[in-house]
Every structure is written in structure tokens, then in C-alpha cells.
Amino acid sequence: MDASFIGSTTEVHLICISPQEIKEYAEAIFLQNPIYVDRSKAVEAGFEDIPVPPTMPIVFWQSIHIPWISDFDGFVHTNQSFQYDQCLFANKTYECVVELTNVVEKIRHNKSMTFMEHKLLIYHQGELCGTAFTTFMTVEEE
Amino acid sequence: MNKKRQQPLVEEFPRVTYEHVARYIRASGDDNPIHYDEEVAKKAGFNRPIVHGMWTLGVMTSLVWKWYGAHVQLTKVDSSFKYPLFLGDSLLVKGEVVENRESEIEMKLIAVNQDNRTLVSTQIVIRGAR
Incomplete structure (x- = not known):
């Protein structure tokens, strides 16, 4: 990975999460809030539909082709952030783009470490709803 | 803050197993063998x-609803x-309120293992906590 890739973006991918996918994700992380599994509870709580759990957009990466990453083997996930301008909901289609925002090389203990900083932008009908920042590291012996 | 929230915010998962990982793989699609092989x-x-x-x-952030209620x-x-x-x-997982503002609470969450080694450090902002 070299710095020339900085600023590269993926194509726009349309992603729609089903209530069943949210239920399975919520169960996997012991998220026991009923608004994530029962639409009527979500509506009762003031939401338009079942919300997407705040850490779930990491799953969106599985649906997005990243041209500058051929294989995630050997990648270590070092940092992850999520910021929301709007809540995300089941059954809504989001326009998603991943951008490589920075590549940082560090050498420590004769090992070359490359940090790849990404941001996933999540839009609905052109309006930004949330941003997820993801940093991966790879390590090579010098 | 009410009395309940002044109590230590701590949750323990005694043993993380393959079943936990397998369920997360099914839910997330991330089936990198480094997580099971x-x-x-x-x-x-x-x-x-x-893991x-x-x-x-995800487990760390899920505790927020257990601690503060379904509405936050x-x-x-x-x-x-x-x-x-x-x-x-x-x-x-340990939670600590860093700042309690009028409309939101800023918290620090720390996950440690059995040797008290820090695994994940997280800052979160919660809205709607009463």
C-alpha cells in the first residue's frame, strides 16, 4: 500500500438492512433492548422503524468492494469510530462509500507497520446520516 | 445523576467461547479464520x-441500554x-461517566481480560439518559 492510494473511494453501494439481520446482530452482541427486535417497541419509543445498532455499520464493509485491498488476511483492526447525524433504520436503503483517507508508515522494533485509515460515509437520499472511521494495520518484518 | 447511576458500572463475561464467535460470524459475515482456526x-x-x-x-456498547434504559x-x-x-x-467491561451535560452524557468504557489487561478503550456519547 503506498500513499498514492490516499483519497481513493469505492463506488457507491446501496445497502439495506433487514429486521432479521438486526435481530441476529443484536443477539450476537447481547443487545437486549427490545427496540432492536420488535418494530412496535421501536415505534412506541419514537422511532420510524427498527434502528440499526450503532456499531453495526461495520458489517457494511462486507458488501463493499474495496479496490485497494485484495485480501484482509493479516489485517489488524486498531481503531473504530462511529458518528451519527441521524439514526439508521431497517428497511431503508443507504448509499455507502468508503474512502481511504490516510496511509501512515511506522517502523518499530525492526517491524514496518502500515496504518490504513478509512471512512465509510452513509447517506440516505443524498443526506449524510453517519460516518464510520476504521483503521487497519499490517505488519512486516524489515 | 440518580443513585442507580452512581453505582459502579461493571459487567463480567466469565468465558468467551467459540459459540459467541460463531454467532457473531453468522451475524456479521466476517469469517476470517483467525477468529476460530x-x-x-x-x-x-x-x-x-x-475474538x-x-x-x-458491540458487547461494550450494548451495556449502555442495560445501564441507562431502552430509550437512550x-x-x-x-x-x-x-x-x-x-x-x-x-x-x-467497566463504564465511567466522564461528563454529564444537559442533553448528553459522555462516558468512557474499558474492556479488560482476566489479567486486567486493557483490550478496548472507548469514548461514547449518549443522548436521552434521564
């Missing part, structure tokens, strides 16, 4: 398979993965 984990420099960092982070919203999550959680390890 000992040989692959060893090739990557780990003694045992490592998805995002499982740990998380608007910001900012995390660093410091050290791997290995299959068979225990997980302890």
Missing part, C-alpha cells in the same frame, strides 16, 4: 484464535483496540 491464528502471530474486536465493542441513543463511539481478546478469555 488455531493454525491460522498461530501463523498470524497469536497463540490462540482471537473479533467488533464483537467486544448512542450518537458517538470512538474506540481503540489495544490488545486481543483470545478465545477462552474472560471479559470485564
Whole structure:
């Protein structure tokens, strides 16, 4: 990975999460809030539909082709952030783009470490709803 | 803050198992063998398979609703993965209020293993806590 890739973006991918996918994700992380599994509870709580759990957009990466990453083997996930301008909901289609925002090389203990900083932008009908920042590291012996 | 929230915010998961990982793989689609295959984990420099960092982070943030109720919203999550959680390890999550503003609460969440080694450090912002 070299710095020339900085600023590269993926194509726009349309992603729609089903209530069943949210239920399975919520169960996997012991998220026991009923608004994530029962639409009527979500509506009762003031939401338009079942919300997407705040850490779930990491799953969106599985649906997005990243041209500058051929294989995630050997990648270590070092940092992850999520910021929301709007809540995300089941059954809504989001326009998603991943951008490589920075590549940082560090050498420590004769090992070359490359940090790849990404941001996933999540839009609905052109309006930004949330941003997820993801940093991966790879390590090579010098 | 009410009396309940002044109590220590701590939750323990005595042993993280393959079943936890398998369920997360099904839910997330992230089936990297480093999370379940000992040989692959060893090739990557780990003694045992490592649990998805995002499982740990998901579990940590899920506790917010247990602590504050179903109505709150998380608007910001900012995390660093410091050290791997290995299959068979225990997980302890501790929460601490950093700042209690009028409309939102800023918290720090820390996940540690059985050796009290920090695995994940997270800052979160919660809205709607009463």
C-alpha cells in the first residue's frame, strides 16, 4: 500500500438492512433492548422503524468492494469510530462509500507497520446520516 | 445523576467461547479464520484464535441500554483496540461517566481480560439518559 492510494473511494453501494439481520446482530452482541427486535417497541419509543445498532455499520464493509485491498488476511483492526447525524433504520436503503483517507508508515522494533485509515460515509437520499472511521494495520518484518 | 447511576458500572463475561464467535460470524459475515482456526491464528502471530474486536465493542456498547434504559441513543463511539481478546478469555467491561451535560452524557468504557489487561478503550456519547 503506498500513499498514492490516499483519497481513493469505492463506488457507491446501496445497502439495506433487514429486521432479521438486526435481530441476529443484536443477539450476537447481547443487545437486549427490545427496540432492536420488535418494530412496535421501536415505534412506541419514537422511532420510524427498527434502528440499526450503532456499531453495526461495520458489517457494511462486507458488501463493499474495496479496490485497494485484495485480501484482509493479516489485517489488524486498531481503531473504530462511529458518528451519527441521524439514526439508521431497517428497511431503508443507504448509499455507502468508503474512502481511504490516510496511509501512515511506522517502523518499530525492526517491524514496518502500515496504518490504513478509512471512512465509510452513509447517506440516505443524498443526506449524510453517519460516518464510520476504521483503521487497519499490517505488519512486516524489515 | 440518580443513585442507580452512581453505582459502579461493571459487567463480567466469565468465558468467551467459540459459540459467541460463531454467532457473531453468522451475524456479521466476517469469517476470517483467525477468529476460530488455531493454525491460522498461530501463523498470524497469536497463540490462540482471537475474538473479533467488533464483537467486544458491540458487547461494550450494548451495556449502555442495560445501564441507562431502552430509550437512550448512542450518537458517538470512538474506540481503540489495544490488545486481543483470545478465545477462552474472560471479559470485564467497566463504564465511567466522564461528563454529564444537559442533553448528553459522555462516558468512557474499558474492556479488560482476566489479567486486567486493557483490550478496548472507548469514548461514547449518549443522548436521552434521564
